[in-house]
Amino acid sequence: MTKNTGNQDRQPGALDNFKPLLIDVAVPLGSYYLFKDAFGMSTFAALAWSSVVPAVRTVWGLVKERTTNALAGLILVVNVVSLLLSFVSGDPRLMLAKDSGVSSTVAIAILFSVRFGKPMMTAGMKPFLVKGDAAKEAAWQRLMSGSAAGSAAFRSRERAFSLVWGLALLAECVVRAVGAYTIPVDTMVWLGSVILVAAMAIGVVVSGGLAVGPMERMLAAEVEACRTEQPAPALAA
Template identity: 60%
Template sequence: MLPLVLDVGVPLGSYYLLSGGFGLSEVAALGWSSVVPALRTLWGLVRGAGVNGLALVMLVVNLVGLAMSVMTGDPRLMLAKDSGVSSVVGISMIVSVFMGKPLMTAGLKPFVTKGKADRSAAWDRLMAGSAPFRRAERRFSLIWGTVLVVECVARVIGAYTLPVHTMVWLGTVLTVVAILVAMVVAGGGAAEPMERMVSAETERAGGPQAGGAGTEATSAVAAAPAVTAVTGS
């Protein structure tokens, strides 16, 4: 889960710590919390690993927040602006699925493979030879993206229909609930079936017929329960 912690957790945590804990202005807090994703993005380019998707998304979110912070002092717009993080990250996750590079895979793979070489090899074989496995991988990011976009819409509606003092605390509650819902739905609808497929493929490859490791992982797919199409994809 280290990529998620560095690319999402650190920028968000540092923003709230600097603004709420140390009393920095919103502009200053957004600026300083942009340092880590900016460095992560640049480091990926320097070492030739390509653009770090999540880090780049968080950097864009912070830059958009900086721009909107200087546009108006309307408290309701400021509350609605807070949903920008959810909307940009959520939409980016959904778009990444249709581009064939799901953003959440960076955090999903270490969780499913548990850092073991044989499970990582099983993951790679399933990605190459199992359509149900690839659909579950895409579904994981799609669920997270959809939940975050719905949370964004709910926060915007609340910002303009509920009292400001109510939305100050309710906005945080909506974010926490959205994260919990995404964890439960994405876990049951994608991560858990993928874990079972990886476990089955790892056992198959370690059996007496391990010589066929380069073939499609059909036995792993047949042994795993059908993946529920949570998002209809």
């Protein structure tokens, strides 16, 4: 008789799959706008409080795991620079334009990471595709290492995922910056958040069609190919 081992057999849920991306990007960005727009904090205070999570993540990685978290570190650096700039900013339109500084810097960093062959958004996408499955994890490693037949196509889709998000965030930054100097301030205060949500929705839809969906099918095909290549177990005499 087998017993349910509880968490040992639990499959990761949607929140588990997206946790790295939520912690490194969504939480700092979302908390900044929450503190600033919902709680009425100053730009300086909102940036300071939204820096807590990336700061903890960065320090924890360096001290405990002996690794560096690129996204968390980037968000932290951008927030610190924005805090310093807040001392010299008094123009409300400049303040609105500066609100897009975090997303624009992240966007540029993502695009550079694609250019140099180390897409930053892969860390957030991989858990969603692998879902804690050992066979999919092994298939992922084969596809990424170049040892599988579909490796080139798989890596191309991986780069496309980060490219889409980099372009979406960069476009959001440009639209918000233009709006800050062409649209009434009172309107732009709430419209800026709408633009950000729209950019993220577009990023989800486009990256899903161009990268996530095809990569999911490639992983499934690689898992199946590995199973068919394994020799059948010998029958007992």
